[in-house]
Amino acid sequence: MSAVADTAPQAAAKERGARAPWAMTAPALMLFVGVLLIPLAMTVLLSFHDWGQYKGIEPVFILKNWHEIATDPYYAEMFWRTFRIAILTTLLTAVLGAPEAYILNRMSGRWKSFFLLVILGPLLISVVARTLGWALLFGGNNGLVNKLLMSLGVIRAPIPFMFTETGMVVALAHVMMPFMVLSVWAALQRLDPQIENAAMSLGAGPVTIVRRIVMPQIMPGCCRARSSCSRCRPAPLPRPRSSAAAGSRSRRRSPMTSSSTR
Amino acid sequence: MRRNGPLALIFHTIFVTVMVAPILVVCLVAFTPEGHLSLPTNGFSLRWFRTIANYPEFVHAFWVSLGLGALSSFVALLFAVPAALAIARYRFRGRDALAALFLSPLMIPHVVLGIAFLRFFTSVGLSGSLAALIIAHVIIVFPFALRLTLAAATGMDLSVEMAAVSLGANGWTLFRRVTLPLILPGVISGWALAFIQSFDDLTMTVFLAAPGTETLPVRMFLYIQDNIDPLVTSVSACVIAITMTALILLDRFYGLDRVLAGKGDTGR
Amino acid sequence: MAYLELDRVAKQFGAMTVVDGFSLAVGKGEFISFLGPSGCGKTTTLQMIAGFLDPTRGAIRLEGKDLTAIHPAKRGLGIVFQSYALFPHMTAAENVAFGLEMRNVPRSERAERVRTALAMVGLAGYEDRHPRRMSGGQQQRVALARALVIKPSVLLLDEPLSNLDAKLREEMQIELRQIQRTIGTTTILVTHDQNEAMSLSDRIVVMSQGRIEQIGTPQETYERPASAFVSQFLGKTNDFAATIDRTSAPARLTAGSWSVPAPAGLSGPVTVSVRPERIGFGDVGLSAKIVTRIFQGNHWLFQCDSECGPAIVIRQNDGQAQPSEGEAVRLVWRPEDMSVRAGAAA
Numbered sequence A: 001m002s003a004v005a006d007t008a009p010q011a012a013a014k015e016r017g018a019r020a021p022w023a024m025t026a027p028a029l030m031l032f033v034g035v036l037l038i039p040l041a042m043t044v045l046l047s048f049h050d051w052g053q054y055k056g057i058e059p060v061f062i063l064k065n066w067h068e069i070a071t072d073p074y075y076a077e078m079f080w081r082t083f084r085i086a087i088l089t090t091l092l093t094a095v096l097g098a099p100e101a102y103i104l105n106r107m108s109g110r111w112k113s114f115f116l117l118v119i120l121g122p123l124l125i126s127v128v129a130r131t132l133g134w135a136l137l138f139g140g141n142n143g144l145v146n147k148l149l150m151s152l153g154v155i156r157a158p159i160p161f162m163f164t165e166t167g168m169v170v171a172l173a174h175v176m177m178p179f180m181v182l183s184v185w186a187a188l189q190r191l192d193p194q195i196e197n198a199a200m201s202l203g204a205g206p207v208t209i210v211r212r213i214v215m216p217q218i219m220p221g222c223c224r225a226r227s228s229c230s231r232c233r234p235a236p237l238p239r240p241r242s243s244a245a246a247g248s249r250s251r252r253r254s255p256m257t258s259s260s261t262r
Numbered sequence B: 001m002r003r004n005g006p007l008a009l010i011f012h013t014i015f016v017t018v019m020v021a022p023i024l025v026v027c028l029v030a031f032t033p034e035g036h037l038s039l040p041t042n043g044f045s046l047r048w049f050r051t052i053a054n055y056p057e058f059v060h061a062f063w064v065s066l067g068l069g070a071l072s073s074f075v076a077l078l079f080a081v082p083a084a085l086a087i088a089r090y091r092f093r094g095r096d097a098l099a100a101l102f103l104s105p106l107m108i109p110h111v112v113l114g115i116a117f118l119r120f121f122t123s124v125g126l127s128g129s130l131a132a133l134i135i136a137h138v139i140i141v142f143p144f145a146l147r148l149t150l151a152a153a154t155g156m157d158l159s160v161e162m163a164a165v166s167l168g169a170n171g172w173t174l175f176r177r178v179t180l181p182l183i184l185p186g187v188i189s190g191w192a193l194a195f196i197q198s199f200d201d202l203t204m205t206v207f208l209a210a211p212g213t214e215t216l217p218v219r220m221f222l223y224i225q226d227n228i229d230p231l232v233t234s235v236s237a238c239v240i241a242i243t244m245t246a247l248i249l250l251d252r253f254y255g256l257d258r259v260l261a262g263k264g265d266t267g268r
Numbered sequence C: 001m002a003y004l005e006l007d008r009v010a011k012q013f014g015a016m017t018v019v020d021g022f023s024l025a026v027g028k029g030e031f032i033s034f035l036g037p038s039g040c041g042k043t044t045t046l047q048m049i050a051g052f053l054d055p056t057r058g059a060i061r062l063e064g065k066d067l068t069a070i071h072p073a074k075r076g077l078g079i080v081f082q083s084y085a086l087f088p089h090m091t092a093a094e095n096v097a098f099g100l101e102m103r104n105v106p107r108s109e110r111a112e113r114v115r116t117a118l119a120m121v122g123l124a125g126y127e128d129r130h131p132r133r134m135s136g137g138q139q140q141r142v143a144l145a146r147a148l149v150i151k152p153s154v155l156l157l158d159e160p161l162s163n164l165d166a167k168l169r170e171e172m173q174i175e176l177r178q179i180q181r182t183i184g185t186t187t188i189l190v191t192h193d194q195n196e197a198m199s200l201s202d203r204i205v206v207m208s209q210g211r212i213e214q215i216g217t218p219q220e221t222y223e224r225p226a227s228a229f230v231s232q233f234l235g236k237t238n239d240f241a242a243t244i245d246r247t248s249a250p251a252r253l254t255a256g257s258w259s260v261p262a263p264a265g266l267s268g269p270v271t272v273s274v275r276p277e278r279i280g281f282g283d284v285g286l287s288a289k290i291v292t293r294i295f296q297g298n299h300w301l302f303q304c305d306s307e308c309g310p311a312i313v314i315r316q317n318d319g320q321a322q323p324s325e326g327e328a329v330r331l332v333w334r335p336e337d338m339s340v341r342a343g344a345a346a
C-alpha cells in the first residue's frame, strides 16, 4: 500500500500547507503512542525486571529473562514451532483460498452472494465455537469423522488431530481462510474481465491465463491477506484453566490434558 | 463470463464443506436432548436453548461484545479517516513509517498486546474498566479501518474535490458534502471488518475483561474451561443465527460484495 | 488593462521546471486556448490560475488584483475537468446547485438558476438524474452548467471534450462556442487538439515544454507559425531545405531545381514551409513523383517524393482530373503561401 502513485498535477494540488498531513495524522499518532507504544515499551522494560514467587515483580535491571530465552532450548523450539505453524498455515490458506476466490468470482450473482455469505459468515462466529466444532469432529474416539471412518473400516485408530500440529494448522487456516478469500476476491473484483478474454483470444489456455494473467494481478491481494495470516492466533482449545493467564514455567510442561468430549 | 468447470465445482464443494463442517456440527449438537456433547440422534430438543435463560451472563456478554465492536470500530474510524486521507494524498517525510505504525497491530501477536495492555491499564488505574477494553479494541481494529478507508481515498478522483473547492466549498463543508460521501463505501467496509475483528477477539480481550465487561468469546472460553456441555453449542448456534440474519439483511439492502470489497457508489 | 494577466509565471516541481516565463494578457470576454502536446504544462498553468498549485515565480492578476493571495475556494472561477468530476452522490440539479449553496443563494432563486443553467446546456428535464445514469456528453454538460451557474469571472476548461467520441465532440464544440458567445464569460480552454483550439478560440497560446511558442489568432498561428514546432503542431506542413544566395543580384532562394527571388532578411541555409493545401501541380517548380494517391471524399491526398524530400499535397476534389500514382509532377505555390525560417529543415 505504500506505493501510492502520484496522480500527476492533482496530487500536488494539495501542496498548500505542508503541515496539513501532520495535523491530520496527529490524533491517530497520539493514540498509538499513548496506548500502543508506551504499553509495549513498558512490557519490554518489564522483561528486564526480576520476578519471584513471593516477592512479585522487582524493578531491578537484570538480563536473566533474556538469558533464559536465549539459552533454554525450550524457547527456541517454541519460536521455531510458532514460525513453522505460521508458514504452513499461510501456505495452506493461500493454496486453497486463492482458487476458491477465483471460482467464487466466476459464479453468477445469486450463488456468489450465497457462497460468499457461507464462507465469510464464520468470521463472525467465535473461534471458541469453531474450535469446539473441530473437537466434535476429530476429538478422540468420539469425534464424528473418526467414528464415521472407523465404522466404514477406512481407519483403525482415530486420526490424531486434537493437540497436534496438523490440527492447529488446519484450525488456524480455517480461521484465516475468510480473510484470504476476501482479499483475493477483492483483488479479482478490480480485474478487467476483458483482459482474460483478450488473453484467451490470443490463444492462452485456462492454466496459462491463471498463471500469466490472473496471478500477477492478484498477488498484491494475497500478500495483503498473508500479513494478517502470519499473525498466528492461538486457537483456544478446551484445556485446563491455566492457559489464559501468562503461564508460568512450571506449568508449561504439564501434559496436554486431553479434554474428552465424553 | 466463463463458467466454472466440473473440477472447480468439486473443489468448491469440498472447500465449502470443510469451511462449514465445524460450525454445522456445533449447531447440530445444540439441539441434543442429552446432557453431554453428542449429535441429536434420538430427537431434537430445545433444552439447551432454554438453559441459556439460566445464564444471563451469556446474554449480557453478547450485548457487551456487540456494543464494544460497534463503538470501538466507530472510534477507530474517527482517527483512521483523517489519517488515511493524509497518507493517501500527501507525500511527506515519515509517511511510510506512520503507515507501518498504524498497521502494526496486525503484526503483533494478540497475546503480547494483551499482556502490554493489562500492565498499562493497571498502572493507570483503568484495569477491568470498559474504557480500557474500548481503547484496546480501537487499537486492534485500527488497521482494518485504516486499510479500507485508505483504499477508497487512494482511488478517489481528486478533481471532484477540486471542482467542489472551485465552487466555494472548503474545510468541514468540503469533507462533509463531498469527500466523505465519496469514500463512504470504504469507510463502511472498514467499519464492518473492524467490527468483525472486535467481535471475535478472544486472545487479547481475555487479559482485559473483568466480570461485567466480559465479551461473548471470553465468557464462552471461561465457561468451557469448567464445563463441557452443550450450552456453549446452543449459545454459539444463537450467535450464528443472529450473524447470518444480519449478513443476509445486509446483503439484501446494501450488497455484501459492496461492503466487503469497499467499492460501489453511494449515489443509488 | 488586461482582465486576467499572467506575468512571467513559472512552476517547478523539485528540480524540474514545468512552466517557465509564461506571460499572457487575457481580455474580458476573450476565448483563449492553451494548445500543446501532452505534458507541456497546460494543466499546470491552468491549475495555477485556479489556485490548486502555487506558482514558483511570477504573478497572476485578475482585474489588477493579485490572485495568488486568494484561496481557491474564494476565487470564483468555474472549472470543468476532463473526467467531468461530477459529484456521484448528487443528482444533476444538486450538482449544479452546489456552488450556489456555498454562496448562500436563497433556495427559490437557486432552483430557478439551476433550471436555467441546465436548460442552457440542453438538459432540461434531467434535473433528478444521477451522473452515472447519464452519457459522457450529458455529464460534461452538467459539469459545464455547474461551472457557469456561479457566474464565474473566468471559465477554465481542462480538455473538457477529449473523453467524448468525435461526432459528439464536434457538436459540443459548436455548443460551447455558442454558450460562450452568448454569456460572454472569459474562457481559457486547455487542449491538445489543434482543430478544437482553432475552431473555438479568439486567440491560441501554443506551448511546448513549458514555454510559450506563439500567441496569436488561429489564422496567424496557422499561416505564420513563429517556429518549426508551431507549424508542425498546427496541422500538416511540408518543410523543404533551401538556401538563400545573396552574392548574386538579385538574391535568390533556391531549393533543388526550384528557385525564386529571395525575401528580404535571411541568408544561408533556410527552411521553406508550405501547407499541403497550398501546393498545386504546375509546369515549373520542385520536381516530384507521386507515390500514393488517396481519395478522401472532398479532397485528394498525395504523398510525393520530391527532390527535397517527401511532400504531402492536398487538392480539393473539384471534379478535375488529378495526376495518378507514379506520375512525375512539378510542385508549385505562391510566394505568399510559404513561410521561410532561418536554419536547415530538421
Ligand SMILES: Nc1ncnc2c1ncn2[C@@H]1O[C@H](COP(=O)(O)OP(=O)(O)O)[C@@H](O)[C@H]1O
Pocket (backbone or CB within 6 Å): A006, A008, A009, A010, A011, A012, C013, C018, C036, C037, C038, C039, C040, C041, C042, C043, C044, C045
Ligand atoms: N505534481 C507533480 N510533480 C512532478 N511533476 C509533475 C507534477 N504535475 C505535473 N508534473 C509534470 O509536469 C509536466 C506538465 O504536466 P501537465 O501540466 O499535466 O501537462 P499537460 O496538461 O500539458 O499535459 C509533465 O511532465 C508532468 O510529468
Ligand SMILES: [Mg+2]
Pocket (backbone or CB within 6 Å): C039, C042, C043, C044
Ligand atoms: Mg493536462
